Amino acid sequence: MNVAKAGSKFIYLNDLMRFLREDQALKTMALLVGTPGDEKVNKAALKTWVVNAFRERKALALTLNDTKTAVNKLHQMVNVLVGIIIVVICLLVLNIATSKFLLFISSQIVVVAFIFGNTCKTIFEAIIFLFVMHPFDVGDRCEIVGVQLIVEEMNILTTVFLKWDNEKVYFPNSTLSTRAISNHYRSPDRWDSIDFFIHITTPPDMVAVMKQRIINFIESKKDYYYPNDITVVSLKLEDISSIKFHIWWRHKINFQDMGERFIRKGVVIDEMVRIFKEHDIEYRLYPVDVNIRNMPPPVTSSRVPQTWEALR
Known part of the structure; x- marks a missing residue:
């Protein structure tokens, strides 16, 4: 109310510079929104910062x-x-x-x-x-x-x-x-990663589109992630029929608040699943091994003779 202009829903860098030097205003903006390039602060970001400051x-x-x-x-x-x-x-x-x-x-x-x-x-x-x-x-x-x-x-x-x-x-x-x-x-701002598998018959051009769309999505969330620290690579051939991919990116938070980390990671996983479905890509986010330990007993029928004597 005292910093933003009348009727404005955001606090801009110029508003802060009326009270602070330019370097102090940039530091304040980085604390409030996490990205110096975003020269505006909304009410939700300010509230989040106040709550975090109170917890600290x-x-x-x-x-x-x-x-x-x-x-x-x-x-x-x-x-x-x-x-x-x-x-x-x-x-x-x-x-x-x-x-x-x-x-x-x-x-x-x-x-x-x-x-x-x-x-x-x-x-x-x-x-x-x-x-x-x-x-x-x-x-x-x-x-x-x-x-x-x-x-x-x-x-x-x-x-x-x-x-x-x-x-x-x-x-x-x-x-x-x-x-x-x-x-x-x-710890400083932390890296995160996801391993996933796609079928080996997936066309290379579709794989390239998939990689680029994942990178573009993470880069669009510049309030949450560093846009230049994203990598998607293929690691190895898995079970002859699948290719293992590894994606890692850097959050703008450490993992002190583990719930926030899981929420942000879940957003990336949801977007990846949506991309896979749109391009009809067969995928697995993690390997699943099924081990059969106890075989069921054989089913016998009264209509079939069970012994050689019965056949005779």
């Missing part, structure tokens, strides 16, 4: 809260350790601690280190993982051992994740420090 700020607030809690626990542990050191130093300064007393204390320390050595090592590894490595924050979508999880809570010793069905999973931080972790939120 909420995740940041949760991260800071969990980090503050972890720091407070770490501060308490350090206070206890410093307090013990101060008591020992005071005993030495006041000549209260004798050599026998120090020998007794050192022997007890050795016993405690033997008993709690692994625990202290685990705590140290968890602290290094949480504050030094720091591979994720609250709200990040991560992939660990092939399973996608969302970070729910971060503690000194454990991290709580959520699965797609909101099942909570607790991972020790010392274990996470030894595993490969994929962070979708911190």
